[in-house]
Amino acid sequence: MTDQNYRDALDSAIREYEALGAKKRELDARLAQLAQTIGTLSRLVGLVPTVPLGITDACRLVLRGGTPMTPVEVRDRLLGIGVDLSVYTNDLSAIHTVLKRLNEAGEIRLIPRASGKHAYLWQAPPTAIAIGPEIAQHIREHGLGQGLAFGPRTQKPLKRKK
Secondary structure, X not given: OOHHHHHHHHHHHHHHHHHHHHHHHHXXXXXXXXXXXXXXXXXXXOOOOOOOOOHHHHHHHHHOXXXXXXXXXXXXXXXXXXXXXXXXXOHHHHHHHHHHHHHHOOOEEEEOOOOOOOXXXXXXXXXXXXXXXXXXXXXXXXXXXXXXXXXXXXXXXXXOOO
């Protein structure tokens, strides 16, 4: 094989990797929507889950829908899918605590709003990939990897703003 064959194979692999990543994000969003639908419909027909969902996992489920939500919206959605918040003295305080911890863990991110009330958005987990300087240069030269942050003539990825 020639060097050009390897470069073509690399281009193809990068394109497929990016396409599969996009499909995975779409699947994750759809799975979250279906889980919410199942929870709501189960409650409407009188079925009770055999394994109760903890508040942290319930918040994750609600936020995976991909829509920025305020803590009040998260609470309303949790109630809508049948999560029992009556066990908490102050349900909104518990939700704020969970959201703060998920934000600190990098699972969600804070979205400032003009109204002053912040919203939270599900943050897809970062994918760690090791790219050497030659591959990074190839990606830059061929306009591939629009989502990758490689600066000009550097060997290290640039740090992204959070």
